[in-house]
Amino acid sequence: MPFTFLDTKTNSIQGVMVDLITEVGKDAGFQVQIEPMQFSALIPSLTSNKIDIISAAMFRNGGAQGGDRFLRCGLHLWRGLLVPKTDRKDITPEI
Secondary structure, eight states: OOSSEEETTTTEEESHHHHHHHHHHHHHTOOOOOOOOOGGGHHHHHHTTSOSOOOSOOOOOSOGGGGGGGOOOSOOOSSOOOOOTTOOOOOOOOO
């Protein structure tokens, strides 16, 4: 499943990052409202208090738009694959 994508059948944003922040919200006791926006608008929207949190795949690059100081990593993915515990198939990486 992609990090985020527009489900054209429901016209809603879906994906792993949506599922992750939704579960975090449930656990922490806050309601999640997904706001579609351009990637370039994420940090400015956060710093101007238009949004409260970013749940998106981002990379630190040493200060793009000054956003480096705001990034806290909730999920580390380094060419990894998540599979159910019950999936016992051998998986060979393609390099």
